[in-house]
Amino acid sequence: MEEIIPDKRIDIRGLKCPYTFVRSKLSIESMNTGEVLEILLNYPEAAASIPRSMQDHGQRVLSVDKVNDTDWIILIRKERD
Amino acid sequence: MGFTEDQFTDDQMIRYSRHIILPEVGGKGQAKISAAKVFLIGAGGLGCPISYYLTAAGVGRIAIVDDDMVDLSNLQRQILHSTKTVGIPKVESAKGVLEALNPDVEIVAIKERLTPENIIGYIKDYDIVIDGSDNFPTRYLVNDACVLAGKPLSSGAVLRFEGQVTTIIPGEGHCYRCLFEEMPPEGLVPSCQEGGVLGVLPGIIGTLQAMEVLKLILGKGDVLKNTLLIYDALKTNFRKVKVPRNPECPICGTNPAIKELGCYEANYCRA
Numbered sequence: 001m002e003e004i005i006p007d008k009r010i011d012i013r014g015l016k017c018p019y020t021f022v023r024s025k026l027s028i029e030s031m032n033t034g035e036v037l038e039i040l041l042n043y044p045e046a047a048a049s050i051p052r053s054m055q056d057h058g059q060r061v062l063s064v065d066k067v068n069d070t071d072w073i074i075l076i077r078k079e080r081d
Numbered sequence: 082m083g084f085t086e087d088q089f090t091d092d093q094m095i096r097y098s099r100h101i102i103l104p105e106v107g108g109k110g111q112a113k114i115s116a117a118k119v120f121l122i123g124a125g126g127l128g129c130p131i132s133y134y135l136t137a138a139g140v141g142r143i144a145i146v147d148d149d150m151v152d153l154s155n156l157q158r159q160i161l162h163s164t165k166t167v168g169i170p171k172v173e174s175a176k177g178v179l180e181a182l183n184p185d186v187e188i189v190a191i192k193e194r195l196t197p198e199n200i201i202g203y204i205k206d207y208d209i210v211i212d213g214s215d216n217f218p219t220r221y222l223v224n225d226a227c228v229l230a231g232k233p234l235s236s237g238a239v240l241r242f243e244g245q246v247t248t249i250i251p252g253e254g255h256c257y258r259c260l261f262e263e264m265p266p267e268g269l270v271p272s273c274q275e276g277g278v279l280g281v282l283p284g285i286i287g288t289l290q291a292m293e294v295l296k297l298i299l300g301k302g303d304v305l306k307n308t309l310l311i312y313d314a315l316k317t318n319f320r321k322v323k324v325p326r327n328p329e330c331p332i333c334g335t336n337p338a339i340k341e342l343g344c345y346e347a348n349y350c351r352a
Contacts, residue, residue, distance in 0.1 A: 022098045026108040030085050057104055 004062060004075060006038035007031060013042040013071065020046035021053050024076070028059060031078050036062065039074045047072040088112055093185065097139055105301045111139065115185065117298045118142040120207035122195060122223055124171035125149070126283030127213030127237050127290065129161040134291040136179040136186045140298070143179070144189035144207065147171045158280035195219060197342035200226040209294055212236045213287065217264045218345040224249065224257035225342055228333045233297055235290045240276050242314040244286035247305050247324070248293050251333060254306035259327035264345075282314055 008031055012023050024039050031037060039050065051061040054076050062075040089097070089108065100106045100114070117140050121128055124147040132143055151162040151174050159171075166174035172190035179188050193199065200222060204210050210232045212223045220236070227234040227249060234249040236257060249256050289310070296302045309322045332339040 018098055018102060019095060022094055022101050025101060026089065026094065029108045 004036055006075065007035035009038040009040070011040045013040060015041070015046075016043050017046055017049060021050055024050055024054070025057070028054070028076060028078050029081075033078050033080065035078050037076045037078065039076065041072055041074070042070045047074070050074055051076075088115075093139075096183075096185075100138070106299060110299045110301075113298055113300075114295065115139050115141050117209070118144075118207045119209045119211060119294060120144045120204050121146070121211045121213060122219065123147055123213035123215065124159075124161065124175045125155065125213060125215060126158045126239060126278065126280075127215075127287040128211075129159045129175065130284045130287030131211055131213055131237075131291045131294075132175060132179055132188075133161060133182070134288060135294060136183045136188070138291075138295060139183060139185050140294075141185075142187040142189065142207075144191060144203070145172050145175055146191040146193060146195055146203065147175075148192055148194040158278065158283050160284070195222060197222060197226075197345060200342070201230055204230055204232055207232070209297055210234045211290060211294060213290070217270065220257065221264055222342065222345045225332050225339060227251060228256050228258075229342070235293045235297075237286045237290045239278050239283045239286050240271065242279055242282065244282055244312045244314070246286055246289045246293070246310045246312075247308065248297070250304075250306050255324045255326045256330060256333045258332050259330045260309065260324050262327075262331060279314060282312075285312060285314070 008027060010027050012020055015023060020041055020043050027037055047064060051064055051074060054061055058080045060077040060079050062077055064072060064074050067073050097111045100111050101108055119135060119140055121132055121143060124145050128145060132145055135143055149171050151166045151169055151171050153167050155162055161175045161178045162171065170192045172192050176188045176190045204226060210223065210227050212220060212234060214220055228251045231251045236247050236249060238245045293304050296304055307324055309324050311320045311322060328335050331337060
């Protein structure tokens with residue numbers, strides 16, 4: 001499988017809901033359609049809620065991976081403005 | 082307008098988070114709100130809730146014009162003012178509260194009465210005009226100035242238990258004179274002493290106006306163009322009345338008789 005190279009990375013470890021989503025949404029909004037955002041986070045609830053909300057807003061969730069004991073990495077492709 | 086995610090500080094991201102979360106607003110919409118400039122007439126029953134919510138929303142610049150002082154009798158409905166600010170200019174009383182609520186917003190306090198001579202000079206620098214005045218001469222002056230200057234206008238009025246709201250987009254929809262061509266003769270209009278108003282009513286009408294203004298700024302939803310919304314508080318009834326643009330309208334019709342701001346006699350109640 002082809003490796004996805006993110007166009008932008010944000011580290012929102014330490015942020016809680018809803019600011020995890022607010023910060024991710026601001027990043028996605030500032031990107032171009034088709035680009036990929038990588039989100040590094042450690043708020044467990046957000047690992048489930050960010051993908052859900054991004055989908056609701058019309059973006060594509062490429063992957064959600066738990067990368068160590070505390071952190072997740074989520075990849076989102078911007079599908080629409 | 083352009084938008085970058087660095088446009089918001091962490092505090093602003095938190096302050097406006099419930100806006101940014103909305104798909105219809107987002108960071109782009111909040112950036113539009115932050116860049117908007119609105120001109121508000123009146124710091125009274127309507128002007129207080131209008132400016133309170135628009136300040137909370139983070140509108141970039143809000144000018145408030147009012148030449149009145151805070152009176153004890155205002156406090157039953159004019160929620161920006163307080164027992165401590167009785168006797169000081171309403172615009173100063175309002176500015177203090179609004180600046181404390183949101184330092185992002187520039188509040189321009191203008192302690193003057195609007196006249197045919199000064200109004201165009203004021204509104205030309207603003208995107209949207211909001212009428213929260215309490216008298217017909219000002220209402221007609223503001224309508225005519227907005228039509229001539231091509232400025233969107235949110236207009237609201239309250240009396241006793243009834244309120245009205247409409248949104249005027251010059252060149253697209255109706256104006257106040259399409260609805261009521263001429264000012265009513267003085268004796269036919271109840272003065273404020275005769276009228277009275279239940280204090281919550283201007284809060285309801287003013288917040289409807291603030292919502293119309295935010296939708297105009299965001300370019301989302303439908304505003305009260307060609308429509309008059311009438312609220313009957315006693316019956317808890319909202320009614321929308323269609324107001325077509327009048328081709329014979331003396332200011333926005335095809336052959337307007339009014340081409341410049343004339344005389345607007347101001348002898349109604351100004352309390």
